[in-house]
Amino acid sequence: MKQIYKLPVILAVFLLSFLASSLSYAKEDSAKEYMIVGARPDKLFVIDIKARKVEKTFTIPDSTAPQNIVISPDGNVAYVVTNGLKSIVGIELEEGNVVFRADLDYKDDERTWNYGIDLSPDGSEIYSYDIPTKIHLDRFESLEPRLSVFKTNAGLEAVVAREFPMPRRIHLLMTAKSGALYAMGWDFYKIDVQTGAYEVAYPLRHWTKENLSQPDALAFWPSWDNNGIFSTPIYYARTDMAEDNMARYRTGVLSLDLETEKFDMIDFQGEPEVLFSTVYHPNRKIAYAAYNTLLKIDLKKAETIKRIDLDHSYYQTEISADGTEVYVGGTACDIAIYDSEDLSRIGEVILPNCPDMGATVVRMIHK
Amino acid sequence: MKLKTIIPMTFILLLSGFLSACSDDQEKTVEVFNISEAEIQAGRSLLADNCSGCHMEAADGTFSRISQIRKTPEGWDMNIARMMIFHGLDIEPEDRRSLVKFLADTQGLAPSETAAHRDVLERKHNIIEQGADPDLMAMCARCHTYARVALQRRDKQEWQNLVHMHLGQWASIEYQMLARERDWRADALGPVSEQLGQMYPLKTPSWDEWQATKWQDMSGAWRMVGHLPGMGYMDGIMKVTAVGGDRYDVTYDLIYSDGTAATGTGKSIVHSGYEWRGAATLGDQKYHQIWAASEGGNVMTGRFFKRDHPEDGMIITAWRKTDNTDGIIKQGIMNIVPSALKVGQETEIVISGVNLSGDVSIAGAEVTLKSTSPDRIVISARAEMAGSVVLAVGEDNAVMNIYTQVDYIKVTPDYGISRVGGGGGPIPKVMAQFEATGYSNGPDGLANTDDDISLGMVPAAWSVENYNAAAAAMQDAKYAGHITAQGTFIPAIAGPNSARKYGTNNAGDLKIIATYRDAERILTAEAHLIATVQRWNNPPIM
Numbered sequence: 078m079k080q081i082y083k084l085p086v087i088l089a090v091f092l093l094s095f096l097a098s099s100l101s102y103a104k105e106d107s108a109k110e111y112m113i114v115g116a117r118p119d120k121l122f123v124i125d126i127k128a129r130k131v132e133k134t135f136t137i138p139d140s141t142a143p144q145n146i147v148i149s150p151d152g153n154v155a156y157v158v159t160n161g162l163k164s165i166v167g168i169e170l171e172e173g174n175v176v177f178r179a180d181l182d183y184k185d186d187e188r189t190w191n192y193g194i195d196l197s198p199d200g201s202e203i204y205s206y207d208i209p210t211k212i213h214l215d216r217f218e219s220l221e222p223r224l225s226v227f228k229t230n231a232g233l234e235a236v237v238a239r240e241f242p243m244p245r246r247i248h249l250l251m252t253a254k255s256g257a258l259y260a261m262g263w264d265f266y267k268i269d270v271q272t273g274a275y276e277v278a279y280p281l282r283h284w285t286k287e288n289l290s291q292p293d294a295l296a297f298w299p300s301w302d303n304n305g306i307f308s309t310p311i312y313y314a315r316t317d318m319a320e321d322n323m324a325r326y327r328t329g330v331l332s333l334d335l336e337t338e339k340f341d342m343i344d345f346q347g348e349p350e351v352l353f354s355t356v357y358h359p360n361r362k363i364a365y366a367a368y369n370t371l372l373k374i375d376l377k378k379a380e381t382i383k384r385i386d387l388d389h390s391y392y393q394t395e396i397s398a399d400g401t402e403v404y405v406g407g408t409a410c411d412i413a414i415y416d417s418e419d420l421s422r423i424g425e426v427i428l429p430n431c432p433d434m435g436a437t438v439v440r441m442i443h444k
Numbered sequence: 445m446k447l448k449t450i451i452p453m454t455f456i457l458l459l460s461g462f463l464s465a466c467s468d469d470q471e472k473t474v475e476v477f478n479i480s481e482a483e484i485q486a487g488r489s490l491l492a493d494n495c496s497g498c499h500m501e502a503a504d505g506t507f508s509r510i511s512q513i514r515k516t517p518e519g520w521d522m523n524i525a526r527m528m529i530f531h532g533l534d535i536e537p538e539d540r541r542s543l544v545k546f547l548a549d550t551q552g553l554a555p556s557e558t559a560a561h562r563d564v565l566e567r568k569h570n571i572i573e574q575g576a577d578p579d580l581m582a583m584c585a586r587c588h589t590y591a592r593v594a595l596q597r598r599d600k601q602e603w604q605n606l607v608h609m610h611l612g613q614w615a616s617i618e619y620q621m622l623a624r625e626r627d628w629r630a631d632a633l634g635p636v637s638e639q640l641g642q643m644y645p646l647k648t649p650s651w652d653e654w655q656a657t658k659w660q661d662m663s664g665a666w667r668m669v670g671h672l673p674g675m676g677y678m679d680g681i682m683k684v685t686a687v688g689g690d691r692y693d694v695t696y697d698l699i700y701s702d703g704t705a706a707t708g709t710g711k712s713i714v715h716s717g718y719e720w721r722g723a724a725t726l727g728d729q730k731y732h733q734i735w736a737a738s739e740g741g742n743v744m745t746g747r748f749f750k751r752d753h754p755e756d757g758m759i760i761t762a763w764r765k766t767d768n769t770d771g772i773i774k775q776g777i778m779n780i781v782p783s784a785l786k787v788g789q790e791t792e793i794v795i796s797g798v799n800l801s802g803d804v805s806i807a808g809a810e811v812t813l814k815s816t817s818p819d820r821i822v823i824s825a826r827a828e829m830a831g832s833v834v835l836a837v838g839e840d841n842a843v844m845n846i847y848t849q850v851d852y853i854k855v856t857p858d859y860g861i862s863r864v865g866g867g868g869g870p871i872p873k874v875m876a877q878f879e880a881t882g883y884s885n886g887p888d889g890l891a892n893t894d895d896d897i898s899l900g901m902v903p904a905a906w907s908v909e910n911y912n913a914a915a916a917a918m919q920d921a922k923y924a925g926h927i928t929a930q931g932t933f934i935p936a937i938a939g940p941n942s943a944r945k946y947g948t949n950n951a952g953d954l955k956i957i958a959t960y961r962d963a964e965r966i967l968t969a970e971a972h973l974i975a976t977v978q979r980w981n982n983p984p985i986m
Binding site for chain 1: 607
């Protein structure tokens with residue numbers, strides 16, 4: 078797999094951090110749309126995004142840099158990965174009270190990191206992909222990863238309800254409408270949350286696409302809140318093209334429809350361009366991608382139809398439920414807002430006191 | 445330069461004979477006569493006092509995890525720093541220094557075991573490590589140098605323990621580039637630990653032999669010569685006085701090729717019998733030294749650099765002037781500045797060395813003696829015909845190149861790295877130093893062939909350009925920094941720059957251009973400079 082080293086994106090994408098998912102995309106028309114986002118060191122913001130206004134600010138316990146955020150299906154509780162990836166806390170979104178806490182190092186002498194979370198569709202269970210290390214007196218022992226299942230009503234000292242061994246190197250969890258858990262890692266796995274049985278649902282490391290190198294995709298950004306479909310940029314090389322032909326470096330959008338559980342991959346451009354995340358328009362005809370640039374991609378024609386420079390880099394791309402506004406966030410302290418038609422700048426939200434969002438995630442909810 | 449020395453071949457033979465004599469019976473026991481029983485007892489009680497809360501002491505006096513590894517002094521010091529930062533070890537600075545000394549003396553690396561990785565140990569800037577197994581480089585040299593790995597000795601199980609430490613310390617290690625397309629953990633615990641255990645095992649004949657070799661005292665007067673890339677040469681004397689425990693007080697008396705002089709004092713320590721570490725103050729500038737003594741203890745080589753700018757320093761060679769216990773010292777020419785002579789041009793030449801005596805001549809040239817001492821001879825010379833000739837001082841000689849013109853120049857390094865810094869942040873700028881060297885095409889009249897002759901450093905004019913179209917679009921040459929008349933690239937300050945596209949920082953991709961005028965001809969050469977961002981931690985072994 079020599080070619081993969083040369084994919085320029087890898088040069089730029091030094092691993093960031095950890096983010097995941099929820100199924101709150103089931104939008105009710107009457108409900109109001111909010112954006113939920115974390116920021117350093119310990120802030121959780123509730124933003125009335127159409128009004129461009131931060132409505133509430135909460136404090137996340139034990140946080141220096143918030144990571145993944147998942148919202149309960151009723152939009153009432155945000156589950157946030159905190160404590161240096163070692164704990165999950167549930168913060169209710171009216172008063173900011175902590176209503177749930179699971180410390181992931183629940184076995185003796187462990188240090189355990191979360192590398193992905195999501196909820197069951199009914200919001201009763203939380204799935205945590207954990208990487209444990211046993212700390213002996215004079216040595217460490219790296220253990221196999223596991224999926225820990227907690228009941229969301231377990232309160233502040235949640236104990237694990239079920240646990241299952243998992244493959245290594247998973248970085249994003251997402252629950253389909255059916256309740257099946259999907260995990261993106263070396264391959265895309267489908268996990269039975271009752272038995273812990275898993276299978277490769279879409280091969281990545283083991284894909285067998287002709288004349289294409291092993292792909293590279295390090296997705297941390299949930300992108301399905303307002304469209305019901307997970308998507309991410311994915312990079313690979315055409316092994317049938319000359320090494321010095323830049324067009325051999327391909328960029329695609331890989332997607333998983335969380336209702337039909339169908340995967341799709343669209344190859345939309347050659348030549349290297351660093352992109353961190355994508356989001357589908359709710360109409361599923363257009364997608365947007367961002368990092369230093371913001372791209373509008375026609376999914377039918379499989380091509381980039383517009384590209385603008387952003388004023389700095391942004392990790393995550395999101396979209397309003399009505400599909401009119403595209404949001405880019407993560408990295409600094411501003412959410413930049415663009416018209417989804419012509420990508421003209423139509424607004425922004427600066428977080429109070431300009432705290433760094435780092436690699437936390439942006440979620441869209443309706444309540 | 446060819447150096448004639450009076451170290452007789454028989455000495456080398458004697459030494460190797462002596463070594464092999466040791467290795468014959470090393471199977472039974474290795475006598476560690478360089479360290480006294482009292483020192484061993486003191487070291488063990490420091491380990492017991494500071495470390496045994498977590499590291500079990502066995503009946504034979506060994507400590508779990510500690511006694512199964514060998515490291516350089518820097519390696520041990522970084523190890524103790526990790527015990528403090530990650531595991532809450534509380535240790536007195538004096539105990540820490542004593543433990544580093546004890547561990548480096550009893551569980552160090554032999555001179556031959558560090559030889560291939562001294563550039564990294566000496567904190568030379570901008571090192572591109574070559575020759576290591578590419579797979580090991582991908583596995584183990586993407587966060588730090590390969591030298592950090594190759595400067596340790598341990599068996600497979602201890603390499604595995606180290607891998608477990610990495611996996612338990614850095615959450616992202618399996619997800620980063622060069623890791624995520626493989627099963628990093630399985631590879632690291634399996635084949636990589638196996639391979640490292642074979643390449644770098646705990647027990648080696650080199651270390652056993654070095655422990656059985658008598659380690660030399662470094663006291664006495666030393667002759668030093670040095671090269672400051674881009675700047676010139678240094679010539680000096682260092683006087684070393686033992687104060688006990690392999691520690692020394694040192695005085696320095698140096699003169700640079702631009703005529704400036706510097707004096708100062710310092711303190712040094714020798715670890716593992718040959719690892720000279722010094723701190724010195726010359727004028728108001730603080731320096732560090734990381735040198736290695738030769739196995740016989742009469743030559744030292746290494747770097748002498750600014751404490752706050754390790755990238756800025758000279759490469760030195762020191763020869764002991766006074767007899768050591770074995771009575772064998774190097775004598776003769778150490779350095780000649782300049783190392784080449786232009787036809788028809790009267791040139792002053794400084795010859796530095798030890799015990800220089802006798803007539804001075806350059807074949808085919810007219811030589812006038814201007815001053816002479818056993819340390820330094822200054823002559824004025826003029827030659828009428830080009831060629832490689834012999835420069836003789838008494839019985840000693842070296843090669844002198846006489847040339848008619850500089851045919852082309854080259855810039856070193858051809859690929860440099862600088863780092864933004866300052867700007868109110870905690871990390872100083874890291875400069876990049878370039879040097880232009882003149883060449884003659886040699887007998888075949890063709891450039892870049894094996895017979896080309898280096899004419900030494902030439903005074904070039906320096907400029908900076910964008911490396912390519914992408915750099916031009918970002919105006920890198922405008923923002924990334926500037927270059928001085930001495931070829932020092934000074935990067936711009938750290939932090940985002942609102943004047944730049946994307947508000948990006950002052951990184952850049954640049955061409956460094958040297959221009960040299962030889963009579964009517966203008967010669968140019970270029971190098972590539974990556975002006976990049978800070979390193980947030982600068983450990984002793986990168």
